[in-house]
Amino acid sequence: MQATKRDPDASLIAQLQAGDTAAFAQLLERYQGKMYQLAYRYCGDHHEAYDLTQEIFVKMYRSLDRFRGDALFSTWLYRIAINCCKDYLRSRKHAAIPDEHIAERVGNPTTAATQQPDQLLHQAELQDLIRREIDALPQDWRDVVILRELEGLSYAEISEALGKPEGTIKAWLHRGRQALRERFRALQLFPATFVKEAERGEAR
Amino acid sequence: MTAQPHVESLLSAYLDGALAPDEALAVERHLASCRACQQAYEELQATVALLQSVPEVAPPPGLRDDVMRRLQAEAARSGRQEPAAGGGFRRFVTQSPWRFAAAAALVLALAGIGGLATFFAAFSPGGAPAAGPTLMHSARVETVSPEVFDGGVDDAVSGFAAAPERVEADLAIRGEAGGIARGDGDAGAIAAPPAADALRDLPAGGGRTIIRRGSLSVDVDDVQTAYQTVQQLVQDKGGYVESSSLGRETLYNPGRLQRHERPVAHLGLRVPAEQLMDLIEQICLLGDDCTYQTTGEDVTEQYVDTAAYLRTLQAQEARLLELLDQASSVDEVLNVERELWRVRGQIDRIEGQLRYWERASALSSLQVTLREPEPLGFGDRPQGIGGRLLGLLLNALQLLVQSAEWILLGFAVVLPWVLLITLGWWAYRRWR
Numbered sequence: 001m002q003a004t005k006r007d008p009d010a011s012l013i014a015q016l017q018a019g020d021t022a023a024f025a026q027l028l029e030r031y032q033g034k035m036y037q038l039a040y041r042y043c044g045d046h047h048e049a050y051d052l053t054q055e056i057f058v059k060m061y062r063s064l065d066r067f068r069g070d071a072l073f074s075t076w077l078y079r080i081a082i083n084c085c086k087d088y089l090r091s092r093k094h095a096a097i098p099d100e101h102i103a104e105r106v107g108n109p110t111t112a113a114t115q116q117p118d119q120l121l122h123q124a125e126l127q128d129l130i131r132r133e134i135d136a137l138p139q140d141w142r143d144v145v146i147l148r149e150l151e152g153l154s155y156a157e158i159s160e161a162l163g164k165p166e167g168t169i170k171a172w173l174h175r176g177r178q179a180l181r182e183r184f185r186a187l188q189l190f191p192a193t194f195v196k197e198a199e200r201g202e203a204r
Numbered sequence: 205m206t207a208q209p210h211v212e213s214l215l216s217a218y219l220d221g222a223l224a225p226d227e228a229l230a231v232e233r234h235l236a237s238c239r240a241c242q243q244a245y246e247e248l249q250a251t252v253a254l255l256q257s258v259p260e261v262a263p264p265p266g267l268r269d270d271v272m273r274r275l276q277a278e279a280a281r282s283g284r285q286e287p288a289a290g291g292g293f294r295r296f297v298t299q300s301p302w303r304f305a306a307a308a309a310l311v312l313a314l315a316g317i318g319g320l321a322t323f324f325a326a327f328s329p330g331g332a333p334a335a336g337p338t339l340m341h342s343a344r345v346e347t348v349s350p351e352v353f354d355g356g357v358d359d360a361v362s363g364f365a366a367a368p369e370r371v372e373a374d375l376a377i378r379g380e381a382g383g384i385a386r387g388d389g390d391a392g393a394i395a396a397p398p399a400a401d402a403l404r405d406l407p408a409g410g411g412r413t414i415i416r417r418g419s420l421s422v423d424v425d426d427v428q429t430a431y432q433t434v435q436q437l438v439q440d441k442g443g444y445v446e447s448s449s450l451g452r453e454t455l456y457n458p459g460r461l462q463r464h465e466r467p468v469a470h471l472g473l474r475v476p477a478e479q480l481m482d483l484i485e486q487i488c489l490l491g492d493d494c495t496y497q498t499t500g501e502d503v504t505e506q507y508v509d510t511a512a513y514l515r516t517l518q519a520q521e522a523r524l525l526e527l528l529d530q531a532s533s534v535d536e537v538l539n540v541e542r543e544l545w546r547v548r549g550q551i552d553r554i555e556g557q558l559r560y561w562e563r564a565s566a567l568s569s570l571q572v573t574l575r576e577p578e579p580l581g582f583g584d585r586p587q588g589i590g591g592r593l594l595g596l597l598l599n600a601l602q603l604l605v606q607s608a609e610w611i612l613l614g615f616a617v618v619l620p621w622v623l624l625i626t627l628g629w630w631a632y633r634r635w636r
Contacts (some may be wrong), residue, residue, distance in 0.1 A: 021279055028271055036263035050267060057271045061278055127258050134255075148220075149255035155222055174216035181244075181251045190250050 009073040017064055028057065031074070034151065035081055041146050042085035043092070044131055052088055056081045071160045078153070078161035082143060126189075133183050141176030148173055211241050215248055315607050318614030413507040413561055416477050416568040418498040420484055423577035424491035427467040430574045434471055434487055441483050443475030443567065455578065464582055468575040480568040487572060507561050514554045521547050 007013075009030070015023035032053065039052035060080050067076055134142055143162060147153045155173075159166045184190060211234045217223050218231045235242050297304045424430035427450070435445055448471045455464045475483050480498065488494035524544045531537045 021275065024275055025268075025272060028268055032263050032267055032271065033260075036267060037261050040261050046261075046264070049261075050264060050270075053263065053267060054271050054274055058274050058278055061275055123259075126254075130254060130258055145255065149252060150258060155220070170217055170222065174213065177216050177248060177251055180255070181247050184251055184254060185247065189254060190247060 007069065007072050010069065013064075013067065013069070013073055017067075024061070031077060032057075035077070038078070038081050038146070038151060039085060041131070041134075041150055043088060044135070048088070052084060055088075056084045059084060072157070075153075075157050075160040078147070078151075078157070079163070082147075082161060086139075129187065129189075133180055133187075136183075137176055137179060141172050141179065144169055144172040145176040145180070211235070211238070212244050215241070215245050219245075219248060219252065311611060314614030314618060315610045316614065317617050318610030318612065321613055321617050322610065412502060413504045413565045414477070415501040415503060415561070415564040416480055416498060417501075417570070418480055418484060418496060418568060419571040419573075420487055420494065420496040421573040421575070422488055422491040422494040424574050425576065427469050427574050427576055430490045431469045431471070433490060434473075434572060434574070437483060437486050438473050438475055441475050441479040443473055443479065443483070445471055446474050446569070447472035453575070455582065464579055466576040466578075468573065471572040471574070473570040473572060474567040475570060477566055477568045480570065483570065491574070492577065503561050503565070507558065510554055510557060514551065514558065517547055517551050517554065521551065 009027065012023045012027050016027065035056050036049055036053045039056065040046065040049040043049055043052060056077075060077055063080065067073070071079075134145055137145060144158060147158045147161065148155075153161065155166050155169055158169045158173075162169065164172075211231055214223060214227060214231050218228060221228075223231065235245055422430075431448075431450065438445060448469070450467070450469045452465050453468045455466065473483070484496050484498070488496065521544065524540055524547060528537065528540045528544065531540055
C-alpha cells in the first residue's frame with residue numbers, strides 16, 4: 001500500500017542527487033525536528049543529540065546514491081537514524097555513564113517554558129522516569145516503542161525503517177507496551193481508580 | 205471471560221485500530237463482559253497516554269546551520285576526491301577496525317581451511333596425490349612422465365618416429381644377452397666351472413672377486429641418437445642392454461615461473477668388468493656435463509669360503525656315492541639316497557651363488573641417464589637485485605593465485621556451515 005503512495009520528498013531527492021545542495025536545506029527544514037527528537041530519545045542529552053543529528057544527516061548525504069526510492073525517503077531516513085543511534089549507544093556502553101547523571105538532565109527548556117513552574121519539576125521528573133523505563137527495555141521493543149509512541153510512525157513505516165515484517169513489529173510493540181504497563185503500575189503512575197479496581201479484580 | 209489471555213494479546217493492536225474488523229468486534233464483545241481485560245485495556249491506554257505525554261523537543265536553533273556547514277564541507281570533499289570504493293574501504297578500516305580485523309581474520313581462516321582441505325584431499329585415500337595444488341619451495345622439481353617402454357609397448361613412444369625399430373633392436377640385443385647369461389656364449393668370458401677347484405679357478409680380476417656397479421648421467425643434444433649410439437657401444441664392448449626407457453620429463457623453476465619439457469632416456473647396461481671405465485668414458489664423450497659414479501663390492505672372502513665349502517660337500521657327495529655302491533639292504537640304499545639328495549641340494553644352491561658372483565664380477569652393471577641440456581639460464585637463480593626482486597615478485601604473484609584458490613576452496617568448505625548456521629539463526633529469530 002505504501003508503494004503506490006507518492007513520496008512527497010521525491011522531487012527534492014532528485015534535485016539533491018543531481019547535486020543541488022539547496023534541496024538539502026529544504027529536506028533539513030522538513031526533518032531536522034524529527035531527527036533531533038529521535039536522537040534525543042535515544043541519548044537523553046541535548047549536546048549529544050545535537051552531534052548525533054548532524055551525524056545522521058551527513059550519513060544520509062553520503063549514502064544518497066544508494067537510495068533507490070523503493071521505500072519512502074522518510075522511512076529510509078529513519079532507518080539511517082536508528083542505525084546511527086544504535087551505533088552511538090554501543091559506543092556509549094563502553095564509556096558507561098552513571099544513572100545519576102542521566103537523572104539530573106531535564107527536559108528541553110523551549111517546551112518547558114510554556115508550563116507552570118510547579119508543574120515543571122513534576123513533568124521533568126516524570127518524563128525522565130518514562131525515558132529511563134523505555135531505555136531499560138530490550139533493544140528491539142525499545143526501538144518499536146520509540147518509533148510508534150514518540151515518533152508516531154505507522155506499523156508499515158516502522159516495518160520499513162527496521163527492515164522487519166509487520167507481524168514482528170506488532171508483537172514487539174505489544175510486548176514493549178506490556179512491559180511498560182507492568183513497570184508503570186509498579187511505579188504507581190496510573191490514576192488511583194485503576195489500582196483499586198485492579199486490587200479488587202485480583203482479590204476476587 | 206473464557207478467552208481472556210487471547211484477547212489481552214490483541215489489545216495492543218486493537219488500541220491502534222490495527223485489527224481486522226471481525227477480530228476488533230470480538231475484542232469489543234469480550235471487553236464488555238470481562239472486568240480483568242477491561243482493566244488491562246484501560247491500563248494500556250494510560251501507558252500509551254503516559255508515553256505520548258512526553259513532549260516533543262524542538263531542535264536548537266543553530267542545528268540547521270551547523271548541519272549545512274558539515275554538508276558543504278562534505279560536498280566539497282566528495283567533489284574533490286570521489287569517495288568510491290577506496291574511500292569506503294578506508295572509512296571501513298578506520299571507523300570499524302574490529303570489523304575490519306574480523307573480516308581479515310575470516311579471509312585468512314578461509315585460506316587456511318582451503319589449504320588444509322587441499323592438503324587432506326591430496327593425502328586422503330580417495331584423493332589423487334598429484335591432483336592437489338602444491339607450493340614448490342625447491343628451486344627445481346623434476347617429474348618424469350611415465351612414457352616408458354620396456355618390452356615393446358609401441359604406443360608409449362609416441363613422438364619418437366624411429367622408436368619401433370629400436371625396440372626390436374633392443375629386444376634382439378636382449379635375446380643375445382640371454383644367450384650370454386645362459387653361459388653358452390664366449391663374449392662374456394663366463395666359464396662357469398661347476399665343480400672345479402675354486403681356489404685355482406678364481407674369476408678374472410687379479411685374483412679378487414669384485415662386483416662393480418656404476419651410474420652415469422650426461423646431457424646430450426639429441427637423446428634419440430645418443431640412445432642408439434649407447435646401444436651400439438655396449439654391443440661393441442661385449443655387453444648388453446638389460447633395461448631401457450625413453451620418455452619425457454618436466455622441469456619447473458618456480459622462482460621464475462618457468463616450465464620446460466625435455467626427452468630423457470634411461471638405460472640399464474651390463475658390460476664386462478674390464479670394459480666398464482672405457483664405456484663410461486665413451487658415453488661421457490657423447491655430451492656435456494657428464495657425472496658418473498662407480499662402486500665396487502669385494503666378495504673375494506665370501507667367494508673363497510663358499511668355494512671351500514663346495515669342495516667339502518663334493519667330497520661328501522663322492523663318499524655317499526661309494527656308500528651307495530656298498531649298500532646291501534634296501535633300507536641302507538634309501539638312507540644313503542636321502543642323504544645324497546640333501547647334499548646335492550646344497551651343492552646346487554652354492555654353485556648358483558658362486559655363479560652369481562662370477563657373473564656379477566665379470567659383467568658390471570651401469571645405469572645410464574641421457575637427457576637434453578636445460579635451456580640456457582633455465583635453472584639459474586635470478587642474478588642481481590633486479591633479478592631477485594623480479595623473482596620474488598613472480599613468486600608472490602604465484603602465491604597470490606594459489607591463496608586465491610585456497611580462499612575459494614575454503615569458502616566451498618565453509619559454505620554448508622554458513623547456510624546451516626544462517627538457517628538456524630533465522631529459525632531462532634522467527635521463533636523469538
